[in-house]
Amino acid sequence: MSSTQNINLKLGVLVFRKIGWKQKRKEYYIKNKEKISEYNKNYRKNNIEKELNRVKVYYEDNKKDIIHKSSIRSVKKRQKYPIERLKHNVRNRVRDYIKSNGIKKTNKTFDIVGCTPEDLKRYLEERFISNMSWENYGKWHIDHKIPLSSASNEEELYKLCHFTNLQPLWAEDNIRKGNKLIYDKKH
Numbered sequence: 001m002s003s004t005q006n007i008n009l010k011l012g013v014l015v016f017r018k019i020g021w022k023q024k025r026k027e028y029y030i031k032n033k034e035k036i037s038e039y040n041k042n043y044r045k046n047n048i049e050k051e052l053n054r055v056k057v058y059y060e061d062n063k064k065d066i067i068h069k070s071s072i073r074s075v076k077k078r079q080k081y082p083i084e085r086l087k088h089n090v091r092n093r094v095r096d097y098i099k100s101n102g103i104k105k106t107n108k109t110f111d112i113v114g115c116t117p118e119d120l121k122r123y124l125e126e127r128f129i130s131n132m133s134w135e136n137y138g139k140w141h142i143d144h145k146i147p148l149s150s151a152s153n154e155e156e157l158y159k160l161c162h163f164t165n166l167q168p169l170w171a172e173d174n175i176r177k178g179n180k181l182i183y184d185k186k187h
Contacts, residue, residue: 074088082121082134082137083117083118083121085137086117086120086121086124086137086142087110087117089142090109090110090113090117090120090142091109093142094109094112094113094161095109097148097157098157101151101154101157103154103157112158112161112162113161113162113163114162114163114164115163119163120163120166123163123166124142124166124167124168127167127168128168129168129170132168132170138171139170139171140168140169140170140171140174141168141169141170141171141174142166142167142168142169143166143167143168143169143174143177144160144165144166145165145166145167145181146160146165146181147160147178147179147180147181148160148161148179149179150179150181
């Protein structure tokens with residue numbers, strides 16, 4: 001047997017042993033899942049500082065990758081679920097406008113809007129004009145009937161963020177409307 005064959009044989013045995021060990025570990029985990037879970041839970045509970053430090057170090061070492069993966073998950077979630085896209089867009093719009101006016105946002109977005117995301121979704125659906133749907137969201141916008149720019153103080157701005165001031169409007173109509181006062185014709 002040549003030295004190359006001997007090395008390949010040894011590598012093959014090592015690979016086999018490693019694969020066999022992984023399989024045995026997997027089988028052990030499946031058989032003892034509850035016991036392992038309880039042990040891990042107790043360990044984390046009894047070693048809080050050590051665990052927090054471990055998580056912090058891991059995050060710092062993998063920050064770019066974690067943020068990238070989180071961003072991809074978030075985009076996929078918004079593409080798949082209209083309610084997620086709605087929540088994201090409303091949060092961003094309210095936050096950006098409040099921030100651009102030098103106001104510190106102190107409440108949760110949907111407390112400001114005055115309803116849950118699900119209720120807002122239903123409210124907008126009731127006001128859909130023909131052919132509007134969540135599948136073509138983007139071709140239509142969520143418009144403020146009375147534009148946020150018409151607010152003269154913080155209190156008025158918060159009132160204009162209320163869901164009753166929102167309406168679905170075709171994108172081209174919304175762009176044409178700009179910050180003018182045009183009310184929902186359907187309701």
